[in-house]
Amino acid sequence: MPEDIKTAVIYARFSCSKQREASIDDQLRVCRDWCAREGYAIVGEYSDYAMSGRSDDRPQFQKMIANAGESDIVLVYMMDRFSRDEYDAPAYKHELRRKGVEVVSAMEAMPDGPERILIEKIYEGLAAVESVKTSMRTRRGMEGNALKCKTNGVRVYGYGRNDDDEYVVNEDEAAIVREAFRRSCDHEPVDSIASDFARRGVTTRTGRPCGYSMVYQMLHNRKYTGFYSWGGIEVDGGMPQIIDKATFAMAQEVKPKKRRASEDWGTFALSGRAICSECGHNMAGTSGRGKKNVKYEYYGCRCGAKPVRRDWLEHELAEAIRGMLRDRETALRISHMLWDEPEPEIADARRRAMASKRKAENGLQNIMAAIEQGIVMPEFTDRIAQLQAQKARAERDLASYDEARIDPEEFADFLQCGGGMDDAAVLDSFVYQVMVTPEECVATLYCDDERNEPARLSIARVRTFSGWCPQRDSNPRYPP
Numbered sequence: 001m002p003e004d005i006k007t008a009v010i011y012a013r014f015s016c017s018k019q020r021e022a023s024i025d026d027q028l029r030v031c032r033d034w035c036a037r038e039g040y041a042i043v044g045e046y047s048d049y050a051m052s053g054r055s056d057d058r059p060q061f062q063k064m065i066a067n068a069g070e071s072d073i074v075l076v077y078m079m080d081r082f083s084r085d086e087y088d089a090p091a092y093k094h095e096l097r098r099k100g101v102e103v104v105s106a107m108e109a110m111p112d113g114p115e116r117i118l119i120e121k122i123y124e125g126l127a128a129v130e131s132v133k134t135s136m137r138t139r140r141g142m143e144g145n146a147l148k149c150k151t152n153g154v155r156v157y158g159y160g161r162n163d164d165d166e167y168v169v170n171e172d173e174a175a176i177v178r179e180a181f182r183r184s185c186d187h188e189p190v191d192s193i194a195s196d197f198a199r200r201g202v203t204t205r206t207g208r209p210c211g212y213s214m215v216y217q218m219l220h221n222r223k224y225t226g227f228y229s230w231g232g233i234e235v236d237g238g239m240p241q242i243i244d245k246a247t248f249a250m251a252q253e254v255k256p257k258k259r260r261a262s263e264d265w266g267t268f269a270l271s272g273r274a275i276c277s278e279c280g281h282n283m284a285g286t287s288g289r290g291k292k293n294v295k296y297e298y299y300g301c302r303c304g305a306k307p308v309r310r311d312w313l314e315h316e317l318a319e320a321i322r323g324m325l326r327d328r329e330t331a332l333r334i335s336h337m338l339w340d341e342p343e344p345e346i347a348d349a350r351r352r353a354m355a356s357k358r359k360a361e362n363g364l365q366n367i368m369a370a371i372e373q374g375i376v377m378p379e380f381t382d383r384i385a386q387l388q389a390q391k392a393r394a395e396r397d398l399a400s401y402d403e404a405r406i407d408p409e410e411f412a413d414f415l416q417c418g419g420g421m422d423d424a425a426v427l428d429s430f431v432y433q434v435m436v437t438p439e440e441c442v443a444t445l446y447c448d449d450e451r452n453e454p455a456r457l458s459i460a461r462v463r464t465f466s467g468w469c470p471q472r473d474s475n476p477r478y479p480p
């Protein structure tokens with residue numbers, strides 16, 4: 001084997017403990033495909049059948065460990081194939097690493113520097129929040145604000161905010177909201193309203209042209225009836241009303257009209273990141289019409305694996321991430337990563353200020369040394385004043401950059417109450433990919449946990465009643 005070719009051994013395991021899991025053949029196929037794609041030569045394959053994974057009493061596994069060093073990587077289908085035991089997995093991984101072998105998962109292979117990506121994505125997500133600074137208050141402070149019906153940095157189309165951070169009607173935007181409700185109550189389809197709005201220059205908070213989901217959310221946002229809500233705190237009449245309650249109720253009853261030739265189905269937040277566990281391909285965002293012409297959006301695969309509803313997957317996953325962040329330790333760990341790596345522009349500016357400060361200090365020291373040696377020049381006085389001013393300016397700048405930096409404790413508060421990051425922003429920030437199996441959806445997140453593996457989130461799939469499902473459901477979760 002030539003030196004420059006990367007080599008892999010594949011380890012597969014089938015436990016029989018679950019009703020459905022990828023068979024040894026499926027695991028090997030996906031792993032072989034991965035090797036072909038990534039340019040690895042396979043130098044060995046090991047498979048354990050019907051072994052629990054908890055115990056290390058797995059003959060092929062032991063053989064693979066004993067032979068370690070024959071390849072650059074050990075490739076597994078998913079990390080849980082390697083070991084389910086959180087205690088011996090690190091020990092074996094350590095042993096392999098000592099021999100220069102990395103354990104890689106074909107389905108969860110992470111890009112280099114996942115934490116760096118998380119940080120960048122969070123900054124992107126924050127950029128979408130109107131006022132990061134306003135959102136960075138402590139949870140208690142924000143709750144106090146919520147009881148007083150302050151915006152807490154949450155932007156709602158149709159409203160602005162006054163100096164006391166209370167919602168006030170933005171008449172131009174409110175006119176658009178009222179028009180949307182009126183046209184919807186006249187049975188105009190949402191996408192037709194949306195495309196008209198987009199043509200007239202209506203944009204989302206992030207500056208994208210108005211689309212289906214913006215109008216859809218508008219028509220279902222109770223806040224327009226004056227119903228304030230933030231983080232579980234609800235105050236009816238807590239903000240100015242744009243839509244009266246009767247009109248709002250009427251809009252909720254409107255049934256979508258007949259399908260139009262071309263519809264804007266919006267962007268799928270997880271497109272390119274939802275992977276079919278049956279075949280390893282990307283699941284494409286697709287849409288269709290079910291019973292009673294109700295519109296469904298889902299992620300589906302060419303191989304015919306069971307599709308997953310878009311709204312369910314995206315929302316459950318975003319909620320699961322919010323749940324993960326409710327753990328203070330996790331939130332703090334992530335915010336410390338941001339503290340350690342400030343925004344690039346701030347980091348640059350800070351470095352420049354530091355250099356300027358150091359230069360001024362060195363200059364002052366040199367002059368002092370000269371004076372101590374009895375050298376006194378007339379221009380020293382001016383130069384000293386100049387350098388002292390330079391030093392003071394640099395220190396002022398540094399203080400202001402530190403002020404602008406995100407305090408880990410406060411940022412953890414922000415993460416924990418999700419301050420204004422919507423589902424799409426949360427998914428974009430945290431999710432590297434989602435593996436969709438018939439029973440569950442397993443998300444691989446950008447952040448490492450202590451075991452030095454990508455964090456994983458698993459959500460059980462619930463069968464839905466909708467028409468696009470291959471099987472009819474006898475036990476619908478959401479009654480029609």
Ligand SMILES: [Zn+2]
Pocket residue numbers: 276277278279280281301302303304305
């Ligand atoms: Zn598939």
